[in-house]
Amino acid sequence: MPTAIVTGATGILGGAIVDALGRDPEKWTKVYAVSRSQKQAYPANVEHSFIDLTSDAAEMAKQLQGVKVDYCFFAAYLQKDTEEEMSEVNGKMLRNFLDALDITGASKKLKRVILTTGCKQYGVHLGQVKCPMEESDPWIDAPGRPPNFYYTQQRILVEKSNASGSYEWVVTYPNDVIGVAQNNFMNLATSLGLYCAVSKELGDELIFPGSEFFYTAFDCFTDSRLHADFNLWAAEAPGCGNQAFNVVNGDADSWHNLWPKIAKRFNCQIPKNQFKVDSRFEGLKMKLDDSAPINDMAATLGLEGATFSNTLDQKIDLVKWSQNQGVIEAWKRVQQRHGLEEGVFEKATWSFLGFVLGRDYNIVISMAKARKLGWVGYIDNYEAFDIAFDELENLKVLPPTG
Ligand SMILES: NC(=O)c1ccc[n+]([C@@H]2O[C@H](COP(=O)([O-])OP(=O)(O)OC[C@H]3O[C@@H](n4cnc5c(N)ncnc54)[C@H](OP(=O)(O)O)[C@@H]3O)[C@@H](O)[C@H]2O)c1
The missing domain is CATH 3.40.50.720 (NAD(P)-binding Rossmann-like Domain)
Known part of the structure; x- marks a missing residue:
């Protein structure tokens, strides 16, 4: 039976992923929920760890000793004032965390890392976009464009996945999320x-x-529970590895x-x-x-x-x-x-x-790519x-x- 670790466990999107995994203890026998704070009680199959993802990889590795999982859902996110700072800190959190899994040896058992980003991928925060937006659309990173922390994170994830020789990567692009997380x-x-x-x-x-x-x-729009279901599906569905997917309600x-x-x-x-x-x-x-x-x-x-x-x-x-x-x-x-x-x-x-x-x-976002691979969520x-x-x-x- 598969096991998982979720970062951003108290967030709107990460919290919904923890809830979805926690609801199915027969299948997800062990789930690690990671964040700096804990805002709710968890079912027996979920164990919470207080980890600051901005700490260095060696420090995090000490806290992750003994954690061996099949899937990693990375939904942590730190808001900053400028795009440069967002890229810096969110890139660092992802890299240090994946490095820590290398140090503990956990990355050898990992099958897929599923990273949550969003439709800023297409520049929806900058002005008119091509519609419908499709995952194959070019990145908005021409000279003069502001940095985009989603691009930084995706480059890091692909690089780490290639170097690992073991796990595949998946990236999700939700938009205008509808959801609630406790005390958030x-x-x-x-x-x-x-x-x-x-x-x-x-x-x-x-x-x-x-x-x-x-x-x-x-x-x-993206309902946070639907996004969580998508994460669980994309972790295991054949053909979803090394791919990015739009995730909207339908x-x-x-x-x-x-x-x-x-x-x-x-x-x-x-x-x-x-x-x-x-x-x-x-x-x-x-x-x-x-x-x-x-x-x-x-x-x-x-x-x-x-x-x-x-x-x-x-x-x-x-x-x-x-x-x-x-x-x-x-x-x-x-x-x-x-x-x-x-x-x-x-x-x-x-x-x-x-x-x-x-x-x-x-803002029109295509779900064709996931549907062709069997996604039926709505x-x-x-x-x-x-x-x-x-x-x-x-x-x-x-x-x-x-
Ligand atoms: N919400 C939306 O409308 C929306 C829409 C599209 C895309 N997205 C994207 O989805 C991703 C997740 O966003 P979200 O809205 O779910 O975020 P969120 O609700 O703000 O949650 C962020 C999570 O990250 C954790 N975190 C922050 N800094 C941390 C640190 N230093 N160490 C450990 N954990 C840390 C927080 O937990 P603690 O504070 O307890 O540590 C929290 O669990 C982001 O990339 C965001 O851009 C969001």
């Missing part, structure tokens, strides 16, 4: 749910705070499809002409990068000289909104009325939510949000909506 409130569903709950408290109107263009354009979606369903859940009304009415909150327009990623392949696509979007357009600047006195007081009323968790509003990722909703271009996008909101209500992060 820096995620899309939390900030979106808080925005809705406070909008309800301020009156019944739920204005889409993002871009008018994006409201009727397309986005793709259907492209739009906010004009999701927003009315979300408004209904939070008992709010959408203004009939929400992009025409003046909001009392300030908006934000900003440039993401000098040139949209699609420009790098425009000539190949026969689109040289065409104009592409590289902007963010928020009807409501959510960072400023979250600092507005009336908003803060409305949240305090909701929080006290329902005895909700302290500090979540302050920890919520307002700039990330503003980015996700404010893009001025489509979840409806609104259902994924609904489940995450239910969990956040149970954790007393969001008020009950009935």
Whole structure:
């Protein structure tokens, strides 16, 4: 029966992988969960280890003595202020960890290392991208492009896998993750749910705070549990070794499809002409990068000289909104009325939510490659949000909506 080690065990994506492995003790007889903190109790087949992945390989090897596993799921991630620092620290964590497995001899038994990255792979954070995005698309790393820590990590993983002569590599590209991890409130569903709950408290109107263009354009989401199932499948499925895969829910979606369903859940009304009415909150327009990623392949696509979007357009600047006195007081009323968790509003990722909703271009991600190899996983996008909101209500992060 296979065994596994998961880094990023307290994270949105790593936590879901630990949960999936923990749920199946008959198959996954031993699972090591690695992070600097522990935020939940684990089932008997899961053992938690406190390891700081920024420490050097020899130090980590001492802590990993006796750990021999078939599969490694690497989902640790450290946020930094600049892309250069992100590349430096996230590359170092992966390299030192894999080096430590070499020192202990564990890498000889390893069959596959599955690394979680994301759709920044395609430059979705820089501007308009080619759609649908396919794993064979060229990397956005032409001179002048900002560094991308996913590229750094993938180069390290491929190099270490080739040198090992034993294990294969797999990389996943999730996008706009929907999920919840215990005591980790820096995620899309939390900030979106808080925005809705406070909008309800301020009156019944739920204005889409993002871009008018994006409201009727397309986005793709990744449910954290579906991503975990994908990791377990890709670890063992024949033909998945030494490959990268997009991992999204299965259907492209739009906010004009999701927003009315979300408004209904939070008992709010959408203004009939929400992009025409003046909001009392300030908006934000900003440039993401000098040139949209699609420009790098425009000539190949026969689109040289065409104009592409590289902007963010928020009807409501959510960072400023979250600092507005009336908003803060409305949240305090909701929080006290329902005895909700302290500090979540302050920890919520307002700039990330503003980015996700404010893009001025489509995000369509192909699942063809995995499907051809037998992947059949799927979840409806609104259902994924609904489940995450239910969990956040149970954790007393969001008020009950009935
Ligand atoms: N969340 C999204 O919306 C999203 C979307 C697309 C792609 N991704 C990508 O998915 C990957 C995982 O992201 P995530 O959102 O799941 O991250 P996350 O929720 O922020 O979790 C990060 C994990 O890494 C661990 N970690 C951080 N520094 C560590 C260190 N020095 N030593 C040991 N463990 C450390 C954290 O645990 P401790 O703090 O307890 O150590 C935590 O378990 C990243 O590459 C991210 O870019 C995320």
